[in-house]
Amino acid sequence: MGKNRPIKFRILELFLDGEGHWNYEIVSKIQEEYDMKSAYGRDSINFDIIELASGGMLKDVEQKVDEKGIYKKDFLLHKYVITDFGKVRGSDACIRYV
Amino acid sequence: MDLKALKAQESKRKISKGYMWALFCAVFWGIWYLPGTVVWVLNPFDEMYSAIAETGGDGTALIITAVLITAFNALTVMLALMLWNGVLGKYGELGRTLKEFHPCSKWFFLASIFGGPMAILGSFIAMGFIGGAFAAVAALLYPVVGSVLAYYWYGEKISRRAAIGIGVIIVGGVTIFGGGLLTELSSGNVQWIGYLGGLMAAAGWGIEGAIAGKGLDISEPDVGLTLRFLGENIIWWIIIVPILAIVGYPMYSFALQAFEPFTMLVLIFAGITFGFCYVCWYKSFPLIGVGRGQGIGNLYGLFAIIFIFLFFGDVPQWTILVGGTLCVIGSFVMFTEETSALETLRGE
Structure with a gap:
């Protein structure tokens, strides 16, 4: 699959395993796959995750402070899980290719 | 800083940014009615109106002229959005999303039918008549x-x-x-046609919103909006304008005359304000x-x-x-x- 699909499809697909994922894990994976290694690329992928959450497809379940600077020092890190609605939308968009 | 303070700070930042985008949307959208109203009295649209009115009557003349104005509006919005996507470096994502016809882009093309020939055309008709x-x-x-x-x-x-x-x-x-x-x-x-235009605008935007949402929630809004306007440009420039030309209306001769500096300036102004009001609108949603x-x-x-x-x-x-x-x-x-x-x- 990889980088030939829209970024939000890929993000949903990564969440379709039903596990919780931290935003920095998803962001760095997408940065790698889509070759978006700049700070701008990072922020834009993170905004995609925020949009998916605000659309009710992901749910913010846990937060912690980024003390070591693994993502952005002294900012909040968020952990998300996919919602039922997200599973439906994600399957519409992704499953037929799997 | 502790977790609670950071959470409060983050949500405050989100909310103030979100309100800013929403307010920008309102300002751009409000400004759009200025070029939209002015363009009616500019060449070649005023000449087109009187030329068609002579043979076909006022009502027909107004609708045909509104079609050409709306088509140009779609074109300049598209230019503004392509520039915007270029600045954001999103051409790659644009291509990827366009290819996803079944889950994604079909909704944008469907939305553009109601947004363009219904809502925006209706708005221009209402501006022209009332x-x-x-x-x-x-x-x-x-x-x-x-x-x-x-x-x-x-x-x-x-x-x-x-x-x-x-x-x-x-x-x-x-x-x-x-x-x-x-x-x-x-x-x-x-002025029945003008009131009908007002109703078209309300109904068209309502329907467009309900349909476009289905594609927008799984794509990037900057990209989704561009595809929605790509759809509208296809409707106007590949379907409706040629059909009207074949039926015998002087679409192309007047379209070419629109490339006059002042008319173009007003049309580009309409495109920028309209394009960015949509962009700002969608940016505000995830934040507030x-x-x-x-x-x-x-x-x-x-x-x-x-x-x-x-x-x-x-x-x-x-x-x-x-x-x-x-x-x-x-x-x-x-x-x-x-x-x-x-x-x-x-x-x-």
Whole structure:
């Protein structure tokens, strides 16, 4: 699959395993796959995750402070899980290719 | 800093940015009615209007001219959005999303049918026949159409609060349309097509919103909006304009004359304001929620009236002022229902 699909499809697909994922894990994976290694690329992928959450497809379940600077020092890190609605939308968009 | 303080800081930052985007949307949307009104009296559109009116009558002339104006509007919006995507470095994502016809882009093309030939054409018709203030305020009825549609289509519940909001908006709508109609009925000259244009704008935007949402929630809005306008350009420039030309209207000769510096400047101004009002609208949603975004966005009706007053000196009829205020109040009542649901907008 990889980088030939829209970024939000890929993000949903990564969440379709039903596990919780931290935003920095998803962001760095997408940065790698889509070759978006700049700070701008990072922020834009993170905004995609925020949009998916605000659309009710992901749910913010846990937060912690980024003390070591693994993502952005002294900012909040968020952990998300996919919602039922997200599973439906994600399957519409992704499953037929799997 | 501790977790709680950081959370508060983050949400504050989100909310202030979100309100900023929504307000930008309202300002751009309100400004759009200035070039939209001015363009009617510019070459070649005024000449086109009188040329067609001679043989085909005023009504036909107005609609055909509105088609050409709307087609140019779509073209300049597309240019503005392509530039925007270029700056954001999103051409790659644009291509990837376009290829996903089944889950994604078909919704944008469907949305463009209702957004373009219905809502935007209707707005231009209302601007041409009745005036910018009426066109702006009439379209404020769109949330009513949108929520009724969502009720029948995906069974989305209409809460008591939303129903009250809808009621207030409808009273506002009756004031806007009824006030103008009564005056004109007494003078015996009713601009039916203009009122129809106002209704087209409200219905078209309501339907467009309900459809486009299905594609936009799984794509990037900057990209999704560009595809929606790609669809609209195809409708105008590949389907409707050629058909009208074949039927015998002088579409191409007048279209070529539009490449006059001042006319182009006004059209580009329309494209930039319209394109960015859509972009800002969608940027505000994840930050403050669709409801608040739309509520603040609807202030465009008042901005349009203010800008039209400042630039043209037109004071609208009191019915438009009262009706417009009711519509804005109604949309606030309707949209700002869940104060606690800033993080997740849709139910789980």
